[in-house]
Amino acid sequence: MEPERIGPYRLERKLGAGGMGVVYAAWDERLDRRVALKQIRPDAAGDLLRERFRREARAVAQLDHPAIVRIHDLLETEAGVWLVLQYVEGTTLAERLRQGPLAPEQVVAVARDVLGALEAAHAQGLLHRDLKAENVMLAPSGRALVLDFGLAKLYASEPDSPASDSMPGTAGLVGTYRAMSPEQANSLPLDPRSDLFSLGVLLYEAATGVSPFQAQTPIATLTRVCTHLQTPARELAPAVPAALSALIDSLLEKDAARRPRSAGEALARIESGSGAAAAPLDTGQTVSFTPFPAPHPSHHLPLAAAPASDPGRPVSVTPYRGLRPRRLALAAALVLLAALGLFLVGRLRFPSSPSPPGAPLYVAVARPEVGLGAGREDVVLAAAALQAASLRALTALEGIAALTPGAPEPGEPAPTVQRLAKLQAAAEVLTATLDCQAHHCQVVLRRQRGSDGRVIASTEPFEVPLDDLHLLDTAASTYLKPLYAGFHARPGASQLQARGEDYQRYLRLQRQWQEARPADLQPLLGELDQIRAGSPLFLDAYLLEARIEGFRFYQTRDARQLDHALGLIGEARRIAPDDPLPLDALFGVALNAGRLDEAEEALNALEQRLPGDVRTLQQRAMLSEQRGDRRKALELQRAAVERHPSDQLLIGLANLQMRLGDMAAARSTLENLLRRVPDLSSGENLLAQLELETGDPARAAELYTALARRRPSYAMLSNLGVSQLLLGRYREAAASLRTACALAPKTYSAVLDLGDAETLQGHRAEGESLYRRVLELVSQDPAQDNWQLLASKAQAQAHLGWKTEAAATIQQATVAAPDNPDLAFEAALVYAVIGDTSSARASAGRALDHGLNRRWFSLPWFEPLRRDPDFRKRLERR
Numbered sequence: 001m002e003p004e005r006i007g008p009y010r011l012e013r014k015l016g017a018g019g020m021g022v023v024y025a026a027w028d029e030r031l032d033r034r035v036a037l038k039q040i041r042p043d044a045a046g047d048l049l050r051e052r053f054r055r056e057a058r059a060v061a062q063l064d065h066p067a068i069v070r071i072h073d074l075l076e077t078e079a080g081v082w083l084v085l086q087y088v089e090g091t092t093l094a095e096r097l098r099q100g101p102l103a104p105e106q107v108v109a110v111a112r113d114v115l116g117a118l119e120a121a122h123a124q125g126l127l128h129r130d131l132k133a134e135n136v137m138l139a140p141s142g143r144a145l146v147l148d149f150g151l152a153k154l155y156a157s158e159p160d161s162p163a164s165d166s167m168p169g170t171a172g173l174v175g176t177y178r179a180m181s182p183e184q185a186n187s188l189p190l191d192p193r194s195d196l197f198s199l200g201v202l203l204y205e206a207a208t209g210v211s212p213f214q215a216q217t218p219i220a221t222l223t224r225v226c227t228h229l230q231t232p233a234r235e236l237a238p239a240v241p242a243a244l245s246a247l248i249d250s251l252l253e254k255d256a257a258r259r260p261r262s263a264g265e266a267l268a269r270i271e272s273g274s275g276a277a278a279a280p281l282d283t284g285q286t287v288s289f290t291p292f293p294a295p296h297p298s299h300h301l302p303l304a305a306a307p308a309s310d311p312g313r314p315v316s317v318t319p320y321r322g323l324r325p326r327r328l329a330l331a332a333a334l335v336l337l338a339a340l341g342l343f344l345v346g347r348l349r350f351p352s353s354p355s356p357p358g359a360p361l362y363v364a365v366a367r368p369e370v371g372l373g374a375g376r377e378d379v380v381l382a383a384a385a386l387q388a389a390s391l392r393a394l395t396a397l398e399g400i401a402a403l404t405p406g407a408p409e410p411g412e413p414a415p416t417v418q419r420l421a422k423l424q425a426a427a428e429v430l431t432a433t434l435d436c437q438a439h440h441c442q443v444v445l446r447r448q449r450g451s452d453g454r455v456i457a458s459t460e461p462f463e464v465p466l467d468d469l470h471l472l473d474t475a476a477s478t479y480l481k482p483l484y485a486g487f488h489a490r491p492g493a494s495q496l497q498a499r500g501e502d503y504q505r506y507l508r509l510q511r512q513w514q515e516a517r518p519a520d521l522q523p524l525l526g527e528l529d530q531i532r533a534g535s536p537l538f539l540d541a542y543l544l545e546a547r548i549e550g551f552r553f554y555q556t557r558d559a560r561q562l563d564h565a566l567g568l569i570g571e572a573r574r575i576a577p578d579d580p581l582p583l584d585a586l587f588g589v590a591l592n593a594g595r596l597d598e599a600e601e602a603l604n605a606l607e608q609r610l611p612g613d614v615r616t617l618q619q620r621a622m623l624s625e626q627r628g629d630r631r632k633a634l635e636l637q638r639a640a641v642e643r644h645p646s647d648q649l650l651i652g653l654a655n656l657q658m659r660l661g662d663m664a665a666a667r668s669t670l671e672n673l674l675r676r677v678p679d680l681s682s683g684e685n686l687l688a689q690l691e692l693e694t695g696d697p698a699r700a701a702e703l704y705t706a707l708a709r710r711r712p713s714y715a716m717l718s719n720l721g722v723s724q725l726l727l728g729r730y731r732e733a734a735a736s737l738r739t740a741c742a743l744a745p746k747t748y749s750a751v752l753d754l755g756d757a758e759t760l761q762g763h764r765a766e767g768e769s770l771y772r773r774v775l776e777l778v779s780q781d782p783a784q785d786n787w788q789l790l791a792s793k794a795q796a797q798a799h800l801g802w803k804t805e806a807a808a809t810i811q812q813a814t815v816a817a818p819d820n821p822d823l824a825f826e827a828a829l830v831y832a833v834i835g836d837t838s839s840a841r842a843s844a845g846r847a848l849d850h851g852l853n854r855r856w857f858s859l860p861w862f863e864p865l866r867r868d869p870d871f872r873k874r875l876e877r878r
Contacts, residue, residue, distance in 0.1 A: 006026070006037060006075060006077060006082055007075050007077070008028060008029050008030045009026040009027065009028055009029070009035060009037055009084065010026060010027045010029060011024045011025075011026050011037065012024065012025045012026055012027060012034075013025050015036065022038075022039050023036060023037070023038050023039075024036070024037045024039070025087065026084075028072075028084075033087075034087040035072060035084050035085060035086070035087050036084075036085040036086070036087045036088075037082050037083070037084055037085070038082065038083040038085060039080050039081075039082050040080050040081040040082070040083070054074065054081075057071060057074050057083060058074075059124065059125075059126060060126065060149050061074075062124060063120055063121055063124060063126070063149065064120075065116060065117050065120040065121075066116075066143065066145075067113040067114065067116050067117040067143060067144060067145050067146060068117045068120065068121065068145065068146050068149055069085055069086045069088060069137065069145050069146065069147050069148075069149070070085070070086040071083060071084070071085060071086075072084040072085065072086065088137045088139055088145055089139065089140060090137050090138045090139040090140055091137070091138055092133065092134055092135075092136065092137055092138070093110065093133040093134075093136040093137075093138055093144070093202070093206065094132070094133035094134040094136075096138055097133060097205060097206065097209060100209055101205075101206060101207055101208055101209035101237060102206045102207065103239075104207065104239055104240055104241055104244060106206075107203055107206045107207045107240075107244065108244065108270060109142065109144065110136065110138075110144045110202075110203070110206055111199070111203055111247075111266075111270055112267065112270055112271075113143055113144040113145070113146075114131070114136065114144055114146060114199055114202070115199070115263045115264075115266055115267040115270065116263075116267065117145075117146040117149070118131075118146075118192070118195050118196070118199065118263035119262070119263040119264050119267060121149055122192040122195070122262065122263055126149065127190055127191075127192065127194065127195055128146065128148075128149055128195050128198070129184070129190070129194070129195070130148065130176055130179070130198075131146070131179065131195055131198035131199055131202060132176050132178075132179040132198065132201070132202060133202055133205055133206070134176075135147045135148050136202065177214075177218050177221040177222055177225070178201065178211050178213050178214045178221050178225070179198045179201045179202065180194075180197075180198065180222075180225060181193075181194040181195075181197035181198060181225075181256070182197070182225055182226045182254050183256060185222045185225050185226055191256070192262060192263060193256040193259045193260075193261070193262075194256070195263070196251050196259050196260060196263065196266060197251060197252060197253075197256070197259065199251055199266075200248050200249075200250075200251025200252040200259075201213065201252070203233075203247075203248050203251070204230065204233055204248050204252065207233045207237055207240050207244070207245075207248065208233050208236040208237045208240075209237075210236065212224075212228075212230035212231075212252065213225045213228055213230070215460065224458070224460075226254065228455060228457075228458050229454060229455045229456055229457065229458075230249070230252055232245050232248075232249055233245045233248050233249075243269075247266065247269055247270070250266075251266065253454070254453070254454065254455060255452070255453060255454075258452065359612050359613075359614075359643075360399050360400055360401035360612070360613065361399060361400050361401065361427055361428065361487075362401045362403060362424070362425070362426045362427050362428070362644075363394055363400055363401070363402055363403065363426060363427070363428045363429065363430050363447075364403040364405055364420050364421060364423075364424040364426035364428070364429045364430070364450070365387060365390050365391050365394065365402050365403065365404060365405075365429075365430045366387075366405065366417070366420055366429055366430065366431045366432070367383065367387055367405070367414070368383040368386050368387055368431075368432040368433065368434050369414070369431070369432070369433045369434070370383055370433075370434050370435075370436070371433060371434065371435040372435040372436050372437065373434070373435070373436030373437070373441070376436070378436075378466050378467075379434065379436045379441070379466070380511075381469065381504060381507050381508065382434060382436065382441055382464070382466055382469065382472060383434060384507050384510070384511070385469040385472050385473060385503070385507060386432055386434065386443065386464075386472060386476055387432070388473070388507075388540075389472065389473040389474075389476035389477055389480075389496075390402075390430055390432065390445070390476060390480060391404060392473070392477065392495075392496060393476065393477040393480045393481060394430070394480070394484070395490070396477075396489060396490050396495075397481075397484055397487040397488065397489065397490060398487060398488050398489070398490045399487050399488075400484065400487055401613060403424045403426055403646075405420055405423065405424055416453065417429045417431065417448050417450065417453035418450065418451070418452065418453050419677070420450075421450025421451065422450075422647075422676065422677050423646065423647045423677055423680070424646050424647075424648075425644050425645050425646040425647075425649075426450050427449075427450050428447060428448060428449060428450050428456070429448045429450055429453075430445065430446070430447060430448070430480075431445075431446045431448055432444065432445050432446070436466060438466075439465065439466055439467065440463050440464060440465050440466055441463070441464050441466060441472075442461045442462070442463055443459075443461065443462055443463070443464055443475075443476065443479075444458060444459055444460075444461050444462075445458065445459045445476070445479060445480055445483065446458040446459075447483045447484070456483075457482075457483045458483070459479045459480070459482075459483065462475060462479050464476070467500075468500050469500060469503050469504050469507065470496065470498065470499070470500040470503050471500070473496050473503070474496075491578060496538075496540075497535065497537040497538055497539070498531075498535040498537075498538035498540075498541070499534055499535050501534075502531045502534045502535040502538060502541070503535075503538075505527065505531055506528075506531055506538070506540065506541055506544070509524055509527055509528060509531075509544065510544060512524060513544065513547075513548060521548055521551070521552055524548060525545060525548060525549070528541055528544060528545040528548075529545070532545070537575055539572055539575050539576050539579065539581065539582075542568045542569070542571050542572040542575070542582075543568070543569070543572055543581060543582065543585050545568050546564075546565045546566075546568040546569050546572070546585055546589065547585070549561045549562075549564045549565035549568065550562075550565045550585075550588065550589045550592060553565060553589075553592070553593065562589070562593050565589050566586075566589060569582050569585050569586050569589065572585070573586075578609070580606055580609045580610055583602050583605050583606045583609070584602075584606060586598070586599075586602040587599050587602040587603050587606065587619060590602060591622065591623065591626060594626075596623065596626055596627060599623055599626075600623060603616060603619050603620060603623060606619070614640050614643045614644040614649075617636055617639060617640040617643070618636075618637065618640045618649060618652065620636050621633045621634075621636035621637040621640065621656075624636060625656070630656070630659070630660055633656060634653075634656055634657070634660060637649070637652060637653050637656050638653060641653050645676075647673060647677055647680055647682065647683065650669055650670075650672075650673045650683075651670075651673070651682055651683060651686055653669050654666040654669040654670045654673075654686055654690075655686065657669060658690060658693070663690060663693075663694050666690055667687070667690060670683050670686055670687045670690065671687070674687070679710070681707055681710070681711060681716075684703055684706070684707055685703075685704075685707060685715065685716065685719070687703060688700045688703035688704050688707070688719065688723075689719070691703065692719075692722070692723060692726070692853075692855075693852075693853055694853055695853040695854065695855040697723045697724075697726040697727050697855060698723075698727060700719075700723045701720060701723035701724055701727060701729075704716055704717075704719050704720035704723055705720060707720075708720050708736070712739065712743075713743070714740050714743040714744040714747065714750070717736050717737070717739050717740035717743065718736075718737065718740040718747075718749070718750045718753065720736045721733045721734075721736035721737035721740060721750075721753055721754070721757065722753060724736060724757075725753065725756060725757060725760070725859070726855055726856070726858060726859070728858075730757050730760040730761045731757075731761060733753075733757040734754060734757035734758055734761065737750055737753050737754040737757055738754060740754075741754055746777055746780075747777075748773075748774045748777040748778055748781075748789075748792050749788075749792055751770055751773050751774050751777065752770070752771070752774045752792050752795060752796060754770050755767045755768075755769075755770030755771045755773075755774065755796070755799065756799075758770060759799065760860060767799065768799070768800060771796040771797075771799045771800050772796075772800070774792060774793070774795075774796040775793060775796050775797070778792060778793045778796075785816055786816070787813045787814075787816040787817035787820060787823055790809055790810070790812050790813035790816065791810065791813045791823060791826035791827070791830070793809050794806045794807075794809035794810040794813060794826070794827075794830045795826065795829060795830055795833070797809060798829075798830045798833040798834045799833060803834040803835070806830055806833075806834050807830075807831075807834060807836070810826070810827050810830045810831070813826070813827070814827060824843045824844070824846035824847040824850065824852075825843070825844070825847040825852055825856060827839075827843040828840045828841075828843035828844040828847060828857075828862075828865075829859075829861060829862075831843060832861045832862050832864065832865060833861050835864075837864050837865065837868075840862075840864075840865055841865055841868065841871055844857065844862070844865060844871070845874065848874060848875075854875040857875060
């Protein structure tokens, strides 16, 4: 039974009810005034929540602002805990909006009052956390008053009806679906800007009569809150002044940093002129009070997607002419840039910004962010399939160029949307999130602006099965296309034509390929043969197998592997005659094989299919360099960078400048890149290599130390060890190289360097053991004719005292690469160790002629050469 009296308050009638209690109109017999009583039932909250309620109620009671409904008293009885509140005649804003939107001047009046209330509360450290039209009363005087200030976050209640849009939970109320901020939806820390977002929702509803984010289901609503870019209020309601519409949009920014910094700042914008004057509101005379606040969301959605996809291994590496001895390890990003192999996971990579007339819209396709199910093998494959589907769907649209960002270094955090756009010089980023249960995933795709991450458009959540990745591909393509409704289908674009089991197997092989050693490649080729037999029109399988065969050809120079790669590309062209991917593959293989006329024919065809694409300009630069016209190559590479200043093109330019010996220009290029994109490991790594090669190993060691501290990869630690060797810090070098060897135990170059570090410390036995390990690793490598492998083998033999064998091996390397200036330094080292001073002097002279810095001859093995007066003068001239 309902009570008739609570203390001195006589209950008159019920105003509303919620899962936590009931709201009554009552009469205060002591002070002869009407009040509102809000009951918190004793069975609705535990002792801890009641204590929090008391503490918060005391804090709210200190607020004294005409737009905040005041708390008069707090009572505790057997019937529960009761709040005694100011009674306000009028109607809620939500009830008023059922009649239609407010006039602009009335919206301004509401905004002014609510902002004043927020400013007062925030000054006391209180957040509302459930600001919505239901919690704003419109009094007959024209004033808008805010209800339930500071209490919404304390209690979780059940929905008032099945149509409620509040999410149930027990951990404490956070807000109402449609009105909560993105940071609330993600259970992130809140500050006053969260209330400002909710105010933006409230004003949008008041001005247009519709909610900007309300959807049919709770999850869909929260997704729209986090991702959907609302239509400006002025477009729905032309009477809304531009300034007021702009203010609402600024309050609804997804990124809190882009909203007004405070209620006071937003209020100042109102006072300075929002385009409409305030006027009293036509509220009617209904007496109403809002029921208990809506419950807390028990699930939260991620705000942004992230990491980028690994573009796969290149088929070859362009040697760095004259300035990189064997000792410098290339980081993965630099290998990709130096590569002639242009085979990439999924689709072609097209760059962006600023674009000449007719240039495509460049979109970076980020690696999907996984929430529920992260780390599961089936979910990892689903994420890869989703990114591949997104790339395929975008590439099928004319006027769009899809970029596949490289994988982050181990331990490197996923880049933000803005950073990814800067790295790729992309105008937009396509992000995706997956939340996966046992058998299916829920997916959201977002088209986001690169400059600030603002969501341009997003899909509603859609479900895809985990056991049919082909269906996932179809679903993703179907949902993605409406995000780019203004772009038409590209003629000749290929579709995924593979059986579900073959596609899933292909995705696994693709991951294995990215991590495989040369000895692991033959089993991958056998599996790809089986996939092609089962799905003979599966284009990507042909190109992956061609990619692997091209890499093997680079390692072994076996013509059979080259013929197989070219045959696979020919089949791919037959399957998809108008698709640019097979042409791109043909260019890479032909260029790598030295078949420059074939490479040029493929490039000409690519330029016809992709007019104005900057990537073909970069390929033209690579072809010019292979033809020996490095100046032309530099001119083309600069032109590509001017059109598309991505990190990869800028690093490629710096690499080319280094190969041409223009170290000052290369340093300037890299420093400009690092100013634009700080902490870019690939740029810092190349700058560190430049410092080593221009004679400043101390600066190089400093850079590599910082890089290895942030991301201790094999390349960083190996190069740090080399820097320390040149500085004579052999103990430190051994420690760095030992860690590098632990990360890549079968990389013979790091084992060789570690052997040098131990030997130079006087640890002869340890050094010899490591040199023997080098010979063991070299014997297991299939690329027995590779000059780098032969040079490392010769050095190990020399250090073991096998003089005749070392001399023969380094001669074999010289036959394999007779004009390679890098090999000249390696040969000089071998001859110096075995005591052939004359041959060492000749090889060292060739290395110096090609620009090698004299600091490389500071190693102790070159002491006999340094005692030679003529050679010493030669070093001094360098």
